Amino acid sequence: MKHHLIAAGAALAIFALGAGTGTADTIRVLNWQGYGTDESWALEAFEEKTGHKVEHEYFNSEQEMLTKLRTNPGAYDVVLINSAFTPTAAKEGLIQPIDTAKIPNVADLTPEMRNNPNLVIGGKTYGVAWVWGATSFAINTEKFDAAPDTIEVLWSEAMADRIGWRDDAVEAVQITAIALGQDINNPSDLDAIREKLRALKPQIRTFWTSENDWNQFMSAGEFDAAIYWSGSASRSATNFGLPVEFVVPKEGAIGWLDGLSVPTDAPNVDAAYEFINWMIDPEFYVKWDTDVGAPASANAKAMAGLPDDAFNRAVLGNPEVASRLKFMGPIEDDMREKMLELWQETKTYFQN
């Protein structure tokens, strides 16, 4: 029965693609707010091309996203999942394998991204690689003669009371793991990480929670260097004109890859495929990055369409820099809990 349905669906899809227009559906997308899929100009262009309307629902954490998928089967057609969480979602049966043959732009994806082991599980694609970026730190270029090349600058005496940190357990542990040369997804020596984090006490000026926070603190001169995301750093520099430079130190940086997936029981699979195809289209990406600011695209052609000096092309597009990224993978539940506890204990130690 199921096979018949899939065959029928496939036939319909081929028909739809062949006809060029297809039936008009309304698809529902689950994503972070303001993260590309809900750009109004992009949705208007999509509706013009395909006739499909797009509605959005938002989540504020990966846990919330998983909860929504678990409790609302059949409610969404496309969901954004950080590839570190894709295996969990696939294992729980929350998302379905994607027929990449029906998404033409998949052919242009960088092969390492397209075939990332967190997205392709058991030979089946559970997520289409969309955008990626790095988590490291950004500096105020007015306070540094030259950009530092080591993560140890965060621990240096010169930076006493000048460092901004993000109040996030996993990120704090992973950045310290990079400084110590440990595996970020399964650190071997948590005691060493605890010691190293404690040593950060004199440097930390304050914690930040949102991009908006970060921009305010940086422009008020509250910190000279702070943990940051690569996409946000380029937004701070281009949109807000802050003297900010993102650093990928020699020890490495946290890399992350976001994929687009189709939930099990999605009502409009074909329209979902068309939407994913549009999201990885160079035309959409170049406008998104140039006008708004975006992470790096997993589509090689889209990256090639950026201006030569665009951050995503000049820095992250450099294969030597990209090779220094340590990509986020699935973290076991008990490891996650240990990380959280370690961080809370460290924050308590940070008090006077």
Next chain:
Amino acid sequence: MAASNTALGGAVRTGSSARAIAVLTGPAYLWLTVTVLLPLLAMFYFSFLTEAPIAGRVGELTLEQYRTFLERGFYTTLILRSLKLGATVAFFCFLIGFPCAYILAKTIKGRWREALFLLVIIPFWSNALVRVFSWTMVLRGNGLLERAIDWVVPGAGSLGLMFTYSAVVIGLVHSYLPYMILTCYISLQAIDDDLIEAARSLGAGRITILRRLILPLALPGIVAGAVLIFVPVIGSFMEPRILGGRQGTFIGTIIEDQFTAVFNWPLGAALSFILLACVLVIFAMFAPVLKRAM
């Protein structure tokens, strides 16, 4: 009221007055039960589970959350830190609020009093978040306060107040000061001016009048204000997060993390109830004083 009715009307009226009490107070208690007690009970139940029973998950009964608290010393450190914060804020509210209330109750009369009252209450009408953010503009490096000081005393240098324990205390004292002023005002106003006159005619000095007469008579207001301030402050998380920076970790912020960042509702609930227990123990210890004051 009920007692005097019964005494006057005898047995005949007992039934109707009981019914009247039930009808008049019933809705309020029902409302409280539904909106406060039931959710609180649900949270209390959650604190004994392995995971929150939402999204189709099933939690099993356990004491693990409470054991986690006992095994990790840093939770106790944070609770003590929050209790200290509560006491500090209540103390400074008294220090500033009591003289304000005294002047309002005893010195200023008529329309000026109304105008000043309005000034005391106005902060209550603005959003708490807005108030805290305006403090960040005052306290931060090269902010309003430092610039003002620099204008008066050029080259005074930086205060470095932002992101410190003091910044958290300043923000919270400002937020909760009206409670202390209002409760003290009520008990100060009830003091008969003739009593003060009498004390003065008997030769008591200002300090003696304050110490022997006004403070004891105003004690119920002071205690009520302190309790009203102490309880919310020890659970506060927004002000410490924004104003405290690295030094802004308290038990309230850790509980908030459990609910919003990591979805560990059971541990968050357990920590909340442990905090509640601490508050009850403190009130029990001070019960004799409180009883005298009330």
